[in-house]
Amino acid sequence: MTLPRPVDAGPRRPVDRIVAGGLVVTMDPQRRVIADGAVAIAEGRIVAVDSRERVEAMFQAAERLDASGRTVIPGLINGHAHLPMTLFRGLADDQDLDDWLQHTIFPAEAMNVDEAFVRCGSRLGAAELIRGGITTVCDMYYYEMAVAEELAAAGLRGLLGQALIDFPAPDASDHDAAMACIERFVERWQGHALIIPAIAPHAPYTVGDEHLREAQAFAERRDCRLIIHLAETRHEVQESQRLKGARPVEHLAGLGLLSERMVAAHVVWAEAHELDLLRDHGVGVVHNPQSNMKLASGVAPLPAMLERDLAVGLGTDGSASNNDLSLWEEIDTAAKLHKLIAADPKVVSAQEAFELATIRGARALHLDDQIGSLEVGKRADLVVLEMEAMNQIPLSSIYSALVYATKASDVASVLVEGRVLLRDRQLQTLDQTSIETEALALRHQILERLGRAT
Ligand SMILES: [Zn+2]
Structure with a gap:
């Protein structure tokens, strides 16, 4: 199906990021699930949730994150x-x-x-x-x-x-x-x-x-x-x-x-x-x-x-x-x-x-005016899931897949307040190696103090 282009497209509005393509599960009041959808983000907020074609016609993104073949959900x-x-x-x-x-x-x-x-x-x-x-x-x-x-x-x-x-x-x-x-x-x-x-x-x-x-x-x-x-x-x-x-x-x-x-x-x-x-x-x-x-x-x-x-x-x-x-x-x-x-x-x-x-x-948490769904005006907290692992195929119903089949290991990318914290499974804001080293050293200390062999 070809969606109508906006009549008065004009120059495209600049935004920080567009997460484009894929199945967008909005959890908005209508519980819209948009095939080949997109989410536009500016200054940490969601400014559009619509078909990819419409969003890309209206907005010019400094960065485009490709979510085609994936699923986009609220964080x-x-x-x-x-x-x-x-x-x-x-x-x-x-x-x-x-x-x-x-x-x-x-x-x-x-x-x-x-x-x-x-x-x-x-x-x-x-x-x-x-x-x-x-x-x-x-x-x-x-x-x-x-x-x-x-x-x-x-x-x-x-x-x-x-x-x-x-x-x-x-x-x-x-x-x-x-x-x-x-x-x-x-x-x-x-x-x-x-x-x-x-x-x-x-x-x-x-x-x-x-x-x-x-x-x-x-x-x-x-x-x-x-x-x-x-x-x-x-x-x-x-x-x-x-x-x-x-x-x-x-x-x-x-x-x-x-x-x-x-x-x-x-x-x-x-x-x-x-x-x-x-x-x-x-x-x-x-x-x-x-x-x-x-x-x-x-x-x-x-x-x-x-x-x-x-x-x-x-x-x-x-x-x-x-x-x-x-x-x-x-x-x-x-x-x-x-x-x-x-x-x-x-x-x-x-x-x-x-x-x-x-x-x-x-x-x-009394925060539903801020988070919990992909809606214009809310904080840009969202997750991109890969749907290609053995536990995910074949896909029948999206809620069934999300609840009964999806694992933490299917999470590919994570954005909070429009900032990318995980990009294609790579942590962007934390150093995993030093976290692991520190945690192991502390575990040694905990066991020693409890008088247990390490
Ligand atoms: Zn507790």
């Missing part, structure tokens, strides 16, 4: 991670959550987590995110200032929370020090093009009511988001009922914490009335299916969340508990796990699963 959104924990990958597996935390993770953190550790883990995590087609990550950890600096240098987008917890942390000896650290962090990054700073009270069971209220007041005063772990395990719910007389979601509602500022990770153990509360207050929820499966935490009620049109996205969680940062695996798992649990293969369709990683995931 994936990893809604929950602890990037520095990449250095703890595989340190302890197949244990109860309590054992895992008390005997490995907490001691390993106490002995190793400092700013240099966080920087190294963040760079390692950033390289894995970029290679896997993730353009935005929601992270929470200690020394988040260092995470932010590393992500900004790598060119990734991050909604990043500086942690608040009611015991001495590696970067804050007490509550006042932690709040001062959060204040400096938010002050430093608010208004940055890539980094969105947040306050991150760890969980309702590790942060007392007074400090939770203070965190919420801070978020309102500084107009920032609040990231928290919520209703992850059955034990958390039982303890909340025993100690506070309310389930975790009810408890936070009572404290006035549920709001459009909140991004709540997990929400595994929530009943219908709690899901209604989360929806009515505009809370964003992040489902972490593989982490929940590996730690045997339970199965989040994702179909009930989707029925309510909750803003729910997908996350990998930290690499100590999952053990990688591949959102492709989470998409695939989310689609399959809930079919199994519901004994209904119609639950969580391929398109819905892909929405969780893109536009619905953007809603979960």
